[in-house]
Amino acid sequence: MTILGIETSCDETAAAVVDSSGALRSSVVSSQASLHARYGGVVPEVASRRHLELAVPVVEAALDDAGCTLEDLDAVAVTEGPGLIGALLVGLATAKAIAFARRLPLIPVDHLHGHVASLYLEPDPLQPPFLCLLASGGHTILAEVDDRSGYRPIGRTLDDAAGEAFDKGARLLGLGYPGGAELERLAATGDPRAVDFPVAMAGRDGFDFSFSGLKTALRLAAGRQPAEADRPDLAASYQRAIVRSLVARTAAALEATGHDTLALVGGVAANGALRQALGECCAELGVRYRAAPLALCSDNAAMIASAARFTPAVPYPEYLGRDAYASVAG
Ligand code: KG4
Ligand code: ZN
Numbered sequence: 001m002t003i004l005g006i007e008t009s010c011d012e013t014a015a016a017v018v019d020s021s022g023a024l025r026s027s028v029v030s031s032q033a034s035l036h037a038r039y040g041g042v043v044p045e046v047a048s049r050r051h052l053e054l055a056v057p058v059v060e061a062a063l064d065d066a067g068c069t070l071e072d073l074d075a076v077a078v079t080e081g082p083g084l085i086g087a088l089l090v091g092l093a094t095a096k097a098i099a100f101a102r103r104l105p106l107i108p109v110d111h112l113h114g115h116v117a118s119l120y121l122e123p124d125p126l127q128p129p130f131l132c133l134l135a136s137g138g139h140t141i142l143a144e145v146d147d148r149s150g151y152r153p154i155g156r157t158l159d160d161a162a163g164e165a166f167d168k169g170a171r172l173l174g175l176g177y178p179g180g181a182e183l184e185r186l187a188a189t190g191d192p193r194a195v196d197f198p199v200a201m202a203g204r205d206g207f208d209f210s211f212s213g214l215k216t217a218l219r220l221a222a223g224r225q226p227a228e229a230d231r232p233d234l235a236a237s238y239q240r241a242i243v244r245s246l247v248a249r250t251a252a253a254l255e256a257t258g259h260d261t262l263a264l265v266g267g268v269a270a271n272g273a274l275r276q277a278l279g280e281c282c283a284e285l286g287v288r289y290r291a292a293p294l295a296l297c298s299d300n301a302a303m304i305a306s307a308a309r310f311t312p313a314v315p316y317p318e319y320l321g322r323d324a325y326a327s328v329a330g
Helices: 033-037 044-066 085-101 111-117 162-172 179-187 212-222 228-257 272-285 302-308
Strands: 002-007 012-019 024-031 075-081 106-110 130-135 140-145 152-156 261-265 288-291
Touching: 002 044, 002 085, 002 302, 012 044, 012 302, 024 044, 024 302, 033 044, 044 085, 075 085, 075 111, 075 302, 085 106, 106 111, 106 302, 111 130, 111 140, 111 261, 111 302, 130 228, 140 228, 152 228, 162 179, 162 212, 162 228, 179 228, 179 272, 212 228, 228 272, 261 272, 272 288
Parallel strands: 002 075, 075 106, 130 261, 261 288
Antiparallel strands: 002 012, 012 024, 130 140, 140 152
């Protein structure tokens, strides 16, 4: 089976071709980041319009790269939610149109299941059960994964997501959008122990996260305009606090659930300090550790097509009335 995946939940327009074996034949991601940078964040209406312009060329590029045409497809997978509703609708309409024209089934995929399924592609697919830390711009979730068809959240952020904390911190430090990667670059030249930021939820029971207090602490420490010389130390200390909070909660969840494998997925999984700290934590606990491949951390369609392999397909033409959903509760 050959599956075309389409992802447009935020500001990446993406398409990919994946075989039912889990072999990734192509993955094309067109980021709109530079378009939104001048506004300091994603502008939903601007994102929707850009998805409209990019959807067809990105699908064509993914088919080309995979050396196939629409005739070779057996199903079309698409992110149905959660995300920006207008952005999602562009992907959903594109997927419906392609599937309908070819009389193919449509596979509606949950975006967060997609992030988890970034671990299931060849050459080294991860076998459940495992505990998964999903840290992205919109969500921060600790989930138990029993099989490949889904995930079961046991903890989540009570306010900002980890990626949001990175982005807001970056903004306070005068960095561009999206800020996670830029903050990491600045942090590399600073002293992570220079400023003693609070580690959110330290000492509290449960597996939930909170990052909004940390952001306020950075605002206070940085003042209105942080001195140029202080910025690397602030970035490094702030990053350390986010990482420590993620690691502490994850370690507690590992101990409580007894899982012998931890996986890390989502845009923030690209962060080198987090990848390393979780690796060290797992080594100490004697737990197997797997971080998603760097190319599959940020939003992409390969993970959506991957999740589609474990998601029920909606037969032609029953999917025409399906709608996108903006939030997890959907
Ligand atoms: O998964 P993703 O692409 O989109 C969502 O589903 O939200 O995650 C995007 C988030 C952004 O907040 C971005 O700043 C963050 O991931 N991010 C990083 C890094 N690369 C991307 N955060 C920290 N360090 C990075 N290297
Ligand atoms: Zn995402």
